[in-house]
Amino acid sequence: MKEIWLQFKQDYLIKYWNPVAAVIAAGLISAYYFGVTGTYWAVTGEFTRWGGHALQALGIDVSTWSYYQIIGMDGTIFTRIDGVMILGMFAGCISAALWANNVKWRNQPHVKRIVQALIGGALAGFGARLAMGCNLASLFTGIPQFSVHAWFFTIATALGTYLGVKVTLLPIFRVKLELKKGAATLKTSDPKRAQRRFWLGMIIFILYLTGSLYVMQSSVKLGFAMLCGLAFGLLIERAQICFTSAFRDLWVTGRAYMAKAIIFGILAGTIGVFSYIQLGVPAKIMWAGPNAIIGGLLFGFGIVLAGGCETGWMYRSMEGQVHFIWVGIGNVVGSTLLAYMWDDLAPMLALDYEKLNLLKEFGAVGGLIVNYGLLILCLILVIWWEKRFISKAKAKLARSQ
Template sequence: MLEIWQQFKQNYLIKYWNPVAAVIAAGLLSAYYFGVTGTYWAVTGEFTRWGGHALQTLGVDVSEWSYYKIIGMEGTIFTRIDGVMILGMFAGCISAALWANNVKWRNQPHKRRIVQALIGGALAGFGARLAMGCNLASLFTGIPQFSVHAWFFTLATAIGTYFGVKFTLLPMFRVKLELKKGAAKLKETDPKQASRRFWLGMVVFFAYLIASLYVMTHSIKLGFAMFCGLAFGLLIERAQICFTSAFRDLWVTGRAYMAKAIIFGIMVGTIGVFSYIQLGVSPKIMWAGPNAIVGGLLFGFGIVLAGGCETGWMYRSMEGQVHFMWVGLGNVIGSTYLAYAWDDIAPALALDYEKLNLLKSFGPVGGLLVNYGLLILCLIAVIWWERRFLAKAKAKIAASAQQSCGC
């Protein structure tokens, strides 16, 4: 039995998980999450509420802000579905990181990177809330809702990340390497540290799991949200799921592994959400206006500048990477500022436009086919780009080899 446990522990709790399988699992789980709670897997809306609560603590009255009337400010982080789900994500992330002894305080020594994290995070937070959702609510779980705004946001995000990559490759973002005199000293490690951290991770995991099961006896939705958040946290940390890397890899290296995984996950989530919609659960449809496009551009640019998206900064900050804590702070600041500016920009960018639903525009079967058709086109485009990029890279290498040998 001990040998079986050790093998299970090593293969499933310590080693990284297959990203494709993990993203597909996240897509399936997000469909169940929608069916039970009636909402989608989303985080930036709750971050915006955190900003509102912070302002209230400072004496600012946000009760008349239209944006907070739209997303709601009732309750606390412990009584809202989004709140307990996000707490679950943090619990899942720290549990998984502790299991693998992957927690280490990694400070950011360069002030330039801190500024970059704050500005990028703020742009991403502002853009996400302008579009009524980030890489989750307006992409991964937004597309399965059959909302046209999610398609506008996704395409704009891809463009935004492309320009973000070009911008961050400028010389101004290069940090000089500092070589210190003297031989590097290897830090002695505590051989029992990994074991202690593993069991601490188990304590965190089971404490939140038991709490979620207990809450289910009083509120199915709230308890299930806690449970799903814990599972989402495990998935994103163990599989290192980051939407920023999915887009950035396409433009920098041509690698499409994570992008294809995300498309597969959306495909799985789509049929699950469609089933619940047919059973009477109302989808989340948002304005398909310039807000989705402008928001997507800002979000895409921001996550590349910051170095991580919402899922990315959450699990990396739980691993002790201080840079991504600054990204998270920037997210809250940017999303809260959008709530402040909403009344001035919403009529022109969002409120005068329709909330377009593919299932209403094309009928249930037609809308499903259109959604899958667009996803297949995205998959084809990603594969084409990957092959084109790699072919050009190989041709360039071959040409350089010929020049060097004088052929």
């Protein structure tokens, strides 16, 4: 029995998980999450509320800000669906990192990188909220809602990440490497510490899981949100799911593994969301205006500049990477700044434009076919780009020899 447990622990709790399987699982869980809670897997809206609460604590009245009237400020992080879901994500991330002994305090010694993290995080947060969603609500879970704005945002994000890669490769962004005496010394791992961390991770996991089931007795939606958040956290940390890496790998190395995984996840989630919509759960449709395009460009550029998207900074910060804590702070600041500027920007960028729903434009079956057709087209383009990039790299290598 002990050997079975040790094998299970090593194979499923310590080793990294297959990204394709993990992203597909995230797509399916996000569909169930939508069906039960009535909302989609999203994080930056809650980050914007955190900024609003911080301003309120400083004596600033945000109750008249239109953006907070749209997304709502009622309750606290412990009573809102988005709030407890995000707490679950953090709990899942730290649990998974502790299981694998993958927690190490890694400070960011370069001021330039900290500034990049803050500015990039702020641009990403501002862009995400301008578009009414980040890589989750306006891409991974936005596309399955059949909202045209999600397609605008996704295409713009791809372009934004491409521009971000080109800019961040400029000499101004290079950091001088400093060699320190003894830096290459290998430290032997401490099995006892790894064991302590594993059981600490189990305690956090069990406590949040138990809390989710307990809350579900009085509020199914709130408890289910806690449970799904825990699952999302486990998935993104153990499979290292980062949308920044997915886009950046395409432009830098031509590697499309994570990008294809994300498309597979959206394909899986779409049919589940479609089923719930047909059962009467209203889809989350946002303005398909310049706000989605500009927001996507800012978001894509920002995540590359910062080095991580919303899911990326969340799990990496729980692993002890200080750089990504700065990215998270930038996210909250940028999101809150957008809330402040919304009344000036919204009339010309969002409110005068339609909330286009593919299921209404093409009918239920037609909308489903269009959405799947666009996703399959994206998959074909990604595969084509990967093969083209690799063949060009091989040809260049052959010429140099």
